Amino acid sequence: IGLPTNSAQECQNLEVERQRRLERIKQKQSQLQELILQQIAFKNLVQRNRQSEQQANRPPPPNSIIHLPFIIVNTSKKTVIDCSISNDKFEYLFNFDSMFEIHDDIEVLKRMGMACGLEVGKCSPEDLKVARSLVPKALEPYVIEMAKGPISNVYITGGSSAN
């Protein structure tokens, strides 16, 4: 048994290390959640489009659709936008005279309901069923956890997964 001061020092070190790990785990959990959302949203989108193409018996006109990936910039209609473009269209510069928002395509998919409401933890039993069917088994515990609501604490899923 070491001297008390040594143990105290070491306990403190371990405590600091523990906090650091918990912080990292938290970050990685939200990263994983975002990836799960993206997977579900993308699969849902593809499924929806496949179905509606089958129903319509043809793909939609090319000028009525936007393929992923894309970015949305939205602003008030009153905003004056000054835009300069290089000749080769490799460079753009926009000046707005008022506030604007930038959203990625995943945000659009979420707004379209493609993430089954998981992004806000509002998920009906049917939504959850769909969401679970769209991810591999190993990720199901996370989906179930996300369906319950936004996660604030670090949680560790019980048992290690087989696949």
Next chain:
Amino acid sequence: HIQWLGNRIDASMVSRHKELQREACDLTEAEEQLDELIAKCNLQLRLLTEDPQNKKLGYVRCQDLRQSFDSPDQLVMVIRAPPETQMQVSEPSEGYQVSLKSTRGQIDVFLCPEDSSGVC
């Protein structure tokens, strides 16, 4: 003479120490599991989005966009840029500016129309 005072404290310290060590092991394991899942998820997502069939079906309709930003006073601009395009946004205090720089191809920018023609 010397009196050893640390005995009781020491015992609880030792058990706390053990507990922390055990927890450290658990956390290491949890983190490794997360790393593995994140790597798998990234791979799955890449395979999913690179699949030619999915690529063809991975689109939104103009009406989806309009419904997602349904405020009538909103202007919706769509940017499609090649991978690795850099986007820079100025500090709000220095004005509202966005610059895009691509090295691998043209950038397309267009407005989402408001009429119900369904055409972008």
